[in-house]
Amino acid sequence: MSLFICPVCRKELFEVDKSLKCVNGHSFDKSSAGDVFLLRTSKGIHGDSREMVRARHDFLERGFYAPLRDSLSRLAVECVGEGHVNYLDAGCGTGYYTEGVARALMERGETSVVGIDISKDAVKTSAKRLKTSELATASVYDLPIADNTIDIITNVFSPMAETEFARVMKSGSTLLYVVPASRHLYSMKSVLYENPYENEEGAVEYDGFKLMGSQPVDSSATLSGEELSSLFAMTPYFWTTSKDGAERLSALDSLKVEFSFIIYIYKRI
Numbered sequence: 001m002s003l004f005i006c007p008v009c010r011k012e013l014f015e016v017d018k019s020l021k022c023v024n025g026h027s028f029d030k031s032s033a034g035d036v037f038l039l040r041t042s043k044g045i046h047g048d049s050r051e052m053v054r055a056r057h058d059f060l061e062r063g064f065y066a067p068l069r070d071s072l073s074r075l076a077v078e079c080v081g082e083g084h085v086n087y088l089d090a091g092c093g094t095g096y097y098t099e100g101v102a103r104a105l106m107e108r109g110e111t112s113v114v115g116i117d118i119s120k121d122a123v124k125t126s127a128k129r130l131k132t133s134e135l136a137t138a139s140v141y142d143l144p145i146a147d148n149t150i151d152i153i154t155n156v157f158s159p160m161a162e163t164e165f166a167r168v169m170k171s172g173s174t175l176l177y178v179v180p181a182s183r184h185l186y187s188m189k190s191v192l193y194e195n196p197y198e199n200e201e202g203a204v205e206y207d208g209f210k211l212m213g214s215q216p217v218d219s220s221a222t223l224s225g226e227e228l229s230s231l232f233a234m235t236p237y238f239w240t241t242s243k244d245g246a247e248r249l250s251a252l253d254s255l256k257v258e259f260s261f262i263i264y265i266y267k268r269i
């Protein structure tokens, strides 16, 4: 049986001949990469474009965010109990963090892994690297997952859908929510903008959750011009930067950039 449920009638889904099917005859074909499309409507919503997915993949594979992946994986193992674990990466993107956390959880014990993202291109990239996990194109605001089934969620820079997360999470389960810290990418922003701003920081309380703590993850690296371009193309700044700002960045041969994140640890009450 799949951890996904039918997005139409909410019944369980079973794998039959490379499709997921429910008892009411709704059927969802798996792609050759193994992912499945479970969005009820794709009208008016879109996630990362193919170009952004490629830039994110290129940049992440160079390992600059490995400290975040390692901290997230360590925390995930510390937060789950013994026995079988159902793990969801909500807004999984290219699956970079999903893979690290899944590997750490599997080394600990039996684990089922599901990843969802609203970008079909991102989900396909995830499916290619996560052969034993279930991947679906779906929205965090309408998860194709039954109530009270998930032991741990990771959400890395993706939209926070606390009501849906609370619905699918078991009581006592964990949400690891990653956001950029105030100085994240500040030197790059200083090149792009005349008046760069720091990201706002501060923990938020969500209904149905208790904030247990937070962990900063900081590192820095000197990036080549090519690495800077990949980084720029995977950020929202790509869409909001003036031509002048973008040209200033592309003229650089290298730049020291700081990577600065906060992992918030929430327990489902």
Ligand SMILES: C[S@@+](CC[C@H](N)C(=O)[O-])C[C@H]1O[C@@H](n2cnc3c(N)ncnc32)[C@H](O)[C@@H]1O
Pocket: 046, 047, 048, 056, 090, 091, 092, 093, 094, 095, 096, 097, 116, 117, 118, 119, 122, 138, 139, 140, 141, 155, 156, 157, 158, 159
């Ligand atoms: C900044 S990216 C982070 C991706 C991944 N967690 C990572 O850090 O590599 C944000 C992701 O959220 C996805 N996204 C945006 N809106 C979404 C929604 N409503 N439901 C699910 N995913 C969404 C985008 O497609 C994108 O892959």
Ligand SMILES: [Zn+2]
Pocket: 006, 007, 008, 009, 010, 011, 022, 023, 024, 025, 026
């Ligand atoms: Zn159905």
